[in-house]
Amino acid sequence: MVELLIFLFLGLSFGSFANVLIYRIPKEISIIIPSSFCPNCKNKIKFYDNIPVLSYLFLKGRCRYCGEKISLRYPLVEILSAIIFVVPYLYFGISLKTLEAISIMYFLMIMAFIDFDTHYVYDILLFPSLYFGFLIAFFSKHLLSSIIFSFLGFLFGILIRWGGNKIFKKEALGEGDPYVFALMGIYIRGFDFLFVFFLSFLIGSIFGIIILLFKKEKYLPLLPFLFSGVFIYNIIPFRWSFFIY
Ligand SMILES: [Zn+2]
Structure with missing residues (x-):
């Protein structure tokens, strides 16, 4: 059970990172610096607003600062990534x-x-x-x-x-x-x-x-x-x- 939760956590975190890569690679923005920001108002996203899936739900899909809609794709990629990590673990273990x-x-x-x-x-x-x-x-x-x-x-x-x-x-x-x-x-x-x-x-x-x-x-x-x-x-x-x- 603990292992399963670890895989779930890894999946969500890697999902969050995948969103960064999907957004930044084509724009040639560094992957590490700057930390996450709102594409609309450029305000930095605080760590508590950056929790995979949950933050999206808490913020009701809108930026805390400018109210701009956050694309549904972000939580979707995080959920997909969680499935990608958890299901193979269920089949083949570590x-x-x-x-x-x-x-x-x-x-x-x-x-x-x-x-x-x-x-x-x-x-x-x-x-x-x-x-x-x-x-x-x-x-x-x-x-x-x-x-x-x-x-x-x-x-x-x-x-x-x-x-x-x-x-x-x-x-x-x-x-x-x-x-x-x-x-x-x-x-x-x-x-x-x-x-x-x-x-x-x-x-x-x-x-x-x-x-x-x-x-x-x-x-x-x-x-x-x-x-x-x-x-x-x-x-x-x-x-x-x-x-x-
Ligand atoms: Zn914003």
Whole structure:
């Protein structure tokens, strides 16, 4: 029970940090300094107004100083992050498997929100998460299969990108997307890899059609769908594991 609460606390805190990264990385603001501030009135947010989820409820979703609405996304990211931390712990306890599941979901969540906002995948997130993935793979003793599937993922991404350009004469994938496929390949291997892709593309096509019909958006960010696929794969009450190393 104490462990569970620790994971919950970690999830909420990392969620709060994820909000900082999602907001600051595209704006190139330092992650550490300044401390949290209201994007509208720039007033510093006191620590007691910065408690994940609870502060949002206490303040009724408004800034204490200027009354500007706080985006519902902040508590949402914190709750998502709490789920990302707690559920793998419930499945695998304190283990490398838990760390793997948490890190792929956490990294992809941040990248997905940033992709949604800016249509960019930032190296400052991508490369540390790739290195971290290989490091865990090494300690989990499946480094070789991670390298293979990471490479296959990258190749798959390059092929889709190339095919999209050749056949449809338009950008099917962004420049950074094949690297994200590579990242997913480190963590999710074998048939599971195909399964997660299928799931992501299924979600993507359903939402894609709806969005294209109603919003006339030309570009659809891919990462939110990849994140959804990876999230569902890791969270569902039983995990598909067709191919275990
Ligand atoms: Zn304010």
